[in-house]
Amino acid sequence: MEIAYFPGCTLKTTARALETSALAVAKTLGIAIKELPSWTCCGTCYSLAEDDLIKQVAPIRTLARTANLGYSILTTLCSVCYNTLAQANLFVKAVPTRLEKINAFMEEEANYAGNVEVKHFLTLLQELGAEKVSEAVKRPLSGLKVACYYGCLLLRPQNVAIDDPEQPSILENIMKSIGAEPVFFPYQVECCGSYHTAVKPEIVARRAHLILENAIENGADIVVTSCPLCSFNLKERQKDIKRLYPGFKGLPVFYFTEVMAEAFGITKILKGI
Amino acid sequence: MRIGVFICHCGKNIAGVVDVKELVERASKLKDVVYATDYVYLCSEPGQKEIQEKIEELELTHVVIAACSPKMHATTFARAVKGVGLNPYLLEIANIREHCSWVHHDKPEIATEKAFRLIKAAVAKVRLAEPLEPIKVPLTRKVLVIGGGIAGIRTALDIANGGFEVYLVERTPSLGGHMAQLSETFPTLDCSACILTPLMVEAAHHKNIHVITYAEVKNIKGIIGNFKVTIEKKPRYVIPEKCTGCGDCMDVCPVIVPNEFDQGLGARKAIYVPFPQAVPLVYTLDLENCLNTQKLVVCEQCYKACGPRAINYLMEPQEIEIEVGAVVIATGFDLLPIENLKEYGGGKYPDVVTGLEFERLLSASGPTGGVVRRPSDGKIPKRVVFIQCAGSRDPEHGCPYCSKICCMYTAKQALLYKHVVPDGEAYVFFIDVRAAGKRYEEFVQRVMGEERIVYLRGKVSKVFQREDKLVVWGADTISGMAVEIEADMVVLAPAVVPSKGTADLAKLLKVSVDEFGFLSEVHPKLRPVESVSPGVYLAGAAQAPKDISETAAQASAAASKVLSLLSQKEATLEPIVAHVDKELCIGCGLCWKACPFKAITMVREEKREGKKRRRYAKVEEAVCQGCGVCMAICEKKAINVAGFTYDQLSAQVKALLEDE
Amino acid sequence: MRLVLKRQDDLLKKVEEISGENVFACYQCGKCSAGCPMSTEMDLLPNQVIRLLQLGANEQLLDCRTIWLCASCFTCTARCPKGVSLTRLMEGVRLVLLRTTKEDQVSPKEMEKEFLPQVALISALRKFTT
Numbered sequence A: 001m002e003i004a005y006f007p008g009c010t011l012k013t014t015a016r017a018l019e020t021s022a023l024a025v026a027k028t029l030g031i032a033i034k035e036l037p038s039w040t041c042c043g044t045c046y047s048l049a050e051d052d053l054i055k056q057v058a059p060i061r062t063l064a065r066t067a068n069l070g071y072s073i074l075t076t077l078c079s080v081c082y083n084t085l086a087q088a089n090l091f092v093k094a095v096p097t098r099l100e101k102i103n104a105f106m107e108e109e110a111n112y113a114g115n116v117e118v119k120h121f122l123t124l125l126q127e128l129g130a131e132k133v134s135e136a137v138k139r140p141l142s143g144l145k146v147a148c149y150y151g152c153l154l155l156r157p158q159n160v161a162i163d164d165p166e167q168p169s170i171l172e173n174i175m176k177s178i179g180a181e182p183v184f185f186p187y188q189v190e191c192c193g194s195y196h197t198a199v200k201p202e203i204v205a206r207r208a209h210l211i212l213e214n215a216i217e218n219g220a221d222i223v224v225t226s227c228p229l230c231s232f233n234l235k236e237r238q239k240d241i242k243r244l245y246p247g248f249k250g251l252p253v254f255y256f257t258e259v260m261a262e263a264f265g266i267t268k269i270l271k272g273i
Numbered sequence B: 001m002r003i004g005v006f007i008c009h010c011g012k013n014i015a016g017v018v019d020v021k022e023l024v025e026r027a028s029k030l031k032d033v034v035y036a037t038d039y040v041y042l043c044s045e046p047g048q049k050e051i052q053e054k055i056e057e058l059e060l061t062h063v064v065i066a067a068c069s070p071k072m073h074a075t076t077f078a079r080a081v082k083g084v085g086l087n088p089y090l091l092e093i094a095n096i097r098e099h100c101s102w103v104h105h106d107k108p109e110i111a112t113e114k115a116f117r118l119i120k121a122a123v124a125k126v127r128l129a130e131p132l133e134p135i136k137v138p139l140t141r142k143v144l145v146i147g148g149g150i151a152g153i154r155t156a157l158d159i160a161n162g163g164f165e166v167y168l169v170e171r172t173p174s175l176g177g178h179m180a181q182l183s184e185t186f187p188t189l190d191c192s193a194c195i196l197t198p199l200m201v202e203a204a205h206h207k208n209i210h211v212i213t214y215a216e217v218k219n220i221k222g223i224i225g226n227f228k229v230t231i232e233k234k235p236r237y238v239i240p241e242k243c244t245g246c247g248d249c250m251d252v253c254p255v256i257v258p259n260e261f262d263q264g265l266g267a268r269k270a271i272y273v274p275f276p277q278a279v280p281l282v283y284t285l286d287l288e289n290c291l292n293t294q295k296l297v298v299c300e301q302c303y304k305a306c307g308p309r310a311i312n313y314l315m316e317p318q319e320i321e322i323e324v325g326a327v328v329i330a331t332g333f334d335l336l337p338i339e340n341l342k343e344y345g346g347g348k349y350p351d352v353v354t355g356l357e358f359e360r361l362l363s364a365s366g367p368t369g370g371v372v373r374r375p376s377d378g379k380i381p382k383r384v385v386f387i388q389c390a391g392s393r394d395p396e397h398g399c400p401y402c403s404k405i406c407c408m409y410t411a412k413q414a415l416l417y418k419h420v421v422p423d424g425e426a427y428v429f430f431i432d433v434r435a436a437g438k439r440y441e442e443f444v445q446r447v448m449g450e451e452r453i454v455y456l457r458g459k460v461s462k463v464f465q466r467e468d469k470l471v472v473w474g475a476d477t478i479s480g481m482a483v484e485i486e487a488d489m490v491v492l493a494p495a496v497v498p499s500k501g502t503a504d505l506a507k508l509l510k511v512s513v514d515e516f517g518f519l520s521e522v523h524p525k526l527r528p529v530e531s532v533s534p535g536v537y538l539a540g541a542a543q544a545p546k547d548i549s550e551t552a553a554q555a556s557a558a559a560s561k562v563l564s565l566l567s568q569k570e571a572t573l574e575p576i577v578a579h580v581d582k583e584l585c586i587g588c589g590l591c592w593k594a595c596p597f598k599a600i601t602m603v604r605e606e607k608r609e610g611k612k613r614r615r616y617a618k619v620e621e622a623v624c625q626g627c628g629v630c631m632a633i634c635e636k637k638a639i640n641v642a643g644f645t646y647d648q649l650s651a652q653v654k655a656l657l658e659d660e
Numbered sequence C: 001m002r003l004v005l006k007r008q009d010d011l012l013k014k015v016e017e018i019s020g021e022n023v024f025a026c027y028q029c030g031k032c033s034a035g036c037p038m039s040t041e042m043d044l045l046p047n048q049v050i051r052l053l054q055l056g057a058n059e060q061l062l063d064c065r066t067i068w069l070c071a072s073c074f075t076c077t078a079r080c081p082k083g084v085s086l087t088r089l090m091e092g093v094r095l096v097l098l099r100t101t102k103e104d105q106v107s108p109k110e111m112e113k114e115f116l117p118q119v120a121l122i123s124a125l126r127k128f129t130t
């Protein structure tokens, strides 16, 4: 069954690496995902106001288009898009009048009936099973110690969590199935500072420092993530971290799909690690 | 027919909302009502007198009392009318407090109207009431106590000392329950074993007590006064009569497994007693861990070592049938599995332990001999963090209630820890300290003031490992700061939950449980140790979390209820049971199928000349609970529950619905 | 310090309406503050934001930096024993301020300095501007 795929803005710019590697991984594993022909911003970040329905129009428009094309599942790669779409979906389904109002507002779209399920790509991989993933491995990443960083939006709030919010294992299981060795990493669910990166980069640098140091302490060679924002904060902010904490040695950060593509023999980016 | 209507003010509880004068006026105009009045507290002595006097003076034949819920005072008023010779089943109660003034306190007019309708309906119903006599059945003067913790032991001893025979059934190999696992007990710091073991021994040796351990109740039939109980004894593979408790078998057994009694912190053999003071001191072979299986014997070490030849690998489960007149449930509690507390690393980090595990570490007879050592590496922890309300008062973890014992045992554990590790630091995270028992507050003050233990008011959000330390992120809402503590060990006080299997047992005994699975009492104030099932009583932490003092008090209370039941000549049952009208019954058997208590049998008429023998339903009065399911299902209106007949109920409903 | 208490629940009501949360369901256990990743940067602890709402200490509340430092990470919401979503309440207070004062907390110019991912830009604009 073909699954609709929503890339979101950032995957077409700073997070290209996430999209390219994920599409290659999906292809190798035979997961049929197809980009929606027309899409808009997911509406990030998810509006927490009950009294401001207009903020839900963007995500619901995407879901309406998905349903209208005959898809029942929409997948995303970006954690932020996942969270926004999934929360918006639950929000409008919870109270029928919300959906009615939004449908009336989006008169140019076919009505949305709440019948699309939003799934993160990680969930698709989990459903496929570790065995299938293992079978596709050409170059097992033996000995590579990976800190799996989840951040917030895959795990919280609880009603959209793709795994246990306190002790998740979905990324670890994938890393194991490609031969890598996940390291125990308590900061894996700690917030990186999120959008504060745009306004108060020094706060984010302090957060990222704590997270990366915790990964290093626990023996990680690399960190993997699924979120373009986390990735930016953990990777690009390392320059700022070094300024604030001269002793900081640095730690490579990748999208989990990049590491998978490496194990599948598609790319060679991990040289020297 | 001369009906009297008495309307209670209940102080301001009713009269503050409902217009009682209006009620009196309107009630006095109802059919067959010859007298209506109001009174400030009808349940009081003068109030009851007033009712009695009017019955006699006005020769009332039926009475309606409009007051609080019949759950509260039905028996009070029944006794009052009976006192002057009126059959109590000719009394009807209209609940105008819970159903009117309390729920509609903001709409007094509607409350008054509703109250009147309820009174009118009660009058309509009582007009059709018949006098009824209680059903008497013979009484078996023996008692079953389920659960051999302090609650069960105390109840059993009190009943046995009253001269009646008791079967005390315990699931595990020994009596004692959780109290046997404790180190010292708050607030007196008595050694737990020192107060408990003598009671265990006394129970085991009491001439009136049959202790049946390693056994469970499989089935119960019957009703108050006459229960038939099936008990299943699990095979111990050791013949109790032969076992001398010498332990030679244990010495030679090659299998070592974690000991449940030590919360898995210590080890035992596959043939074992859970702890040295176990009662009965009989070894138990746990087949799950033994090298042998039911079919195949590969190791005979213990068999060979046992001098008195007490070991029998072929033992089968054994069923015992007993008859008793009353049952006490004392099945105690469990702790919420800390695997549910993932943010605290419960189940993930070995040095995050439960309070019960910490008791074992503090206990002189525990796996570490009373030296507090942390499970991961055996080191003595120098900084310990205690977290109260780990799951309690926490609707998100399914336990919105207070577990009641944790504030006190945490204070105790912090104190005992400081006594064994004087240079150690202890921190206690709490939301409120609840120390409302006798000498409890003084105890907590001593722990804070004299032992100088730091209490932080706030919850912990996360515990995680950093090298060999546990990092605790908490809050101190008093100083308004988030705090971090690098601890060697974290002790959680998990929520108290009903013990495993309570729900099944409750179903078996037709006892109700509350939304958290604790056994429900009939009324928290008026009938605190009785279950809704007559003849079944409650004791201990199975009813709600409680400490030992409260458990012991409740256990004695349950025993006294049992004793007053057993000291009667016969058991008395409510006559609210179903009756079959043989003429109307067509013998279809619908009621027989529907009866949840199996009180109905289908019988054939005696042989009749020339006519076919008809089939009809017959009710076993002593089994019928008067639930009325049969009545609702019968298409011929042939079966009626006394006191709640079709005619009565439809008159009542009609009166409720019709406008004046 | 002395706070004179009197009923002043206009802000409280507005925040509850926006967030859909019951401020009085909070029993001030502080678990939210204990785990908040931003607490080190804050002037009020997250639980104190709720406390000030409960007390009606509106001036003190609207003055604080905390609400602008919250990262909407949902850590507090995920762990609150009472099921209170402090994340939503924080948003409620922010929105009251944004809607009433019409003052942006950040200007797009400030954010142009480096090549940021769109999610960061859009999120920040959504959170900090009217």
Ligand SMILES: Cc1cc2nc3c(=O)[nH]c(=O)nc-3n(C[C@H](O)[C@H](O)[C@H](O)COP(=O)(O)OP(=O)(O)OC[C@H]3O[C@@H](n4cnc5c(N)ncnc54)[C@H](O)[C@@H]3O)c2cc1C
Pocket: B146, B147, B148, B149, B150, B151, B152, B169, B170, B171, B172, B175, B176, B177, B178, B179, B182, B184, B185, B186, B187, B215, B216, B217, B330, B331, B332, B333, B334, B355, B356, B359, B405, B409, B412, B499, B500, B501, B502, B505, B539, B540, B541, B542, B546, B547, B548, B549, B551
């Ligand atoms: C860590 C900790 C420390 C404590 N410290 C103190 C203290 O210092 N002072 C104090 O006053 N209180 C203390 N308490 C409380 C005390 O443990 C309880 O009040 C007491 O154990 C309650 O006794 P009980 O008999 O009701 O339940 P339990 O002790 O739980 O006993 C119940 C018994 O019933 C058995 N059972 C269960 N189900 C069945 C079944 N279906 N069939 C047959 N048998 C069954 C169980 O095996 C058990 O033996 C502490 C509790 C904890 C957890």
Ligand code: SF4
Pocket: C025, C026, C027, C028, C029, C030, C031, C032, C033, C047, C050, C076, C079, C080, C081, C082, C083, C084, C086
């Ligand atoms: S965790 Fe919840 S109940 Fe506790 S202080 Fe925070 S919001 Fe209030």
Ligand code: SF4
Pocket: C032, C035, C036, C037, C038, C039, C046, C069, C070, C071, C072, C073, C074, C075, C076, C077, C086, C087, C090
């Ligand atoms: S949502 Fe805001 S207040 Fe809550 S933990 Fe995250 S940053 Fe702190």
